[in-house]
Amino acid sequence: EPFSYFSLYANYTLMKSLAKYPRSETLNQQVGTDAKGRPIFKLITTYYVDDGSMINQPNNIANISLGYNYKGLNVWLSYEFSGQKLAGFNPQPALSTNTLSFQRYDLQITQKLPIENLEALLNFANINNPTDTNKLVGDPRPTYMENYGWTIDLGLRYKL
Secondary structure: OOHHHHHEEEEEOOOOOEEEEEEEEEEEEEEOOOOOEEEEEEEEEEEEEEEEEEOOOOOOEEEEEEEEEEOOEEEEEEEEEEEOOEOOOOOOOOEEEEEEEEEEEEEEEEEEOOOOOEEEEEEEOOOOOOEEEEEEEOOEEEEEEEEEEEEEEEEEEOOO
């Protein structure tokens, strides 16, 4: 009986993406000497293919929502997790950029009112206001940080 008013939704995604990143390296290398003993140089280009994860593709994503529905009251608390992801590939691994993992919470509440098709609503988005952070793999200091803030919507909704 008391649990019949609750709903639980959970989703977890585990991905292992792989991308190939071509690169080349051109060096002025000595290839011999001439008749007078002077070095002979030639531009030599070597081609490589580096493996890495796809850009902006986290390996872990999770969504969990807990809902409560009773006599016109509808409450949902949602949680979202996105794992660390590659934001920019560099052939020198220490110079690749990662976006760090983040977690986010949202709350939605609606209450049916005594007037038919009318309800009160409250939406509280981004409750914990996580910081979106990028950093180089080889440096603990962030290269980019941004907060988007939280928002609250409070109002009445009439369904036609």
